[in-house]
Amino acid sequence: MKYPKSPQEKTGGIVYFGRMAEKIRLMAAGELHPDLHANLGKGFDGYCVDFLGVQYDELRAKVLGGLDDVQALEWCFENGKRPTQHEIEIWNAFMSKWGWNDATAEVLARRKKESGFESRDDIRTMFEYIDADEGRL
Numbered sequence: 001m002k003y004p005k006s007p008q009e010k011t012g013g014i015v016y017f018g019r020m021a022e023k024i025r026l027m028a029a030g031e032l033h034p035d036l037h038a039n040l041g042k043g044f045d046g047y048c049v050d051f052l053g054v055q056y057d058e059l060r061a062k063v064l065g066g067l068d069d070v071q072a073l074e075w076c077f078e079n080g081k082r083p084t085q086h087e088i089e090i091w092n093a094f095m096s097k098w099g100w101n102d103a104t105a106e107v108l109a110r111r112k113k114e115s116g117f118e119s120r121d122d123i124r125t126m127f128e129y130i131d132a133d134e135g136r137l
Contacts, residue, residue, distance in 0.1 A: 001033040002026055003134040007044065007127045008096065011069045013085075015092045015127075017052075020045050021072050024063045033134075044095070044126075051091055053080030099126040 004022035011018040026032035027040060039045065041056040049056045054076050063072050083091065099108035108126055112118050115133055122137070123129050131137035 002031045003033050003036070006131050006134075006136055008131065010092075012073045013088050013092075014073065014083075015095050016044055016048050017073055018069045020048050021059075021063050021069045024060050028064050044098075047095070049076075049080075051081075051083065052076040096127050097125055099129065100124045 004019045004026060007016045007019045009015070009018050011021070023032060023036060023040060023045070027037070041049075041060070045056060049059060052073075058079070059072065059076065062075050067075060099105055104126070108123075108129060109118075111126075111129055111133075112120065112123055115129075117123055117129070117132055120132065123132050128137060
């Protein structure tokens with residue numbers, strides 16, 4: 001079973017999108033790590049498609065139809081919303097800081113404890129937690 005790429009990687013300047021697309025492909029191939037099955041199309045996936053103004057199931061169909069990450073993002077721009085550079089900067093900053101001194105800080109602390117990371121001061125955000133949990137950090 002595999003984990004997708006880091007949520008911090010950018011596609012077209014946007015964090016998380018490539019991870020979501022890779023999760024779609026891995027799930028279809030039967031290779032997505034089971035820990036990630038329950039949140040497909042929800043959580044960060046849901047926030048990302050909402051940001052881009054498209055429906056997850058429609059994007060999923062396009063990705064499974066053969067679009068690569070860049071092509072899938074362009075499809076989102078054409079069929080949903082093309083965010084401005086300023087909106088992308090806000091999205092990237094917001095998403096990359098999720099869990100750091102915000103309303104979900106308790107969730108992050110709980111997840112760190114459940115994973116045995118409570119002493120890891122380098123894990124301050126959900127993106128960092130995901131990277132640590134999946135062995136990249």
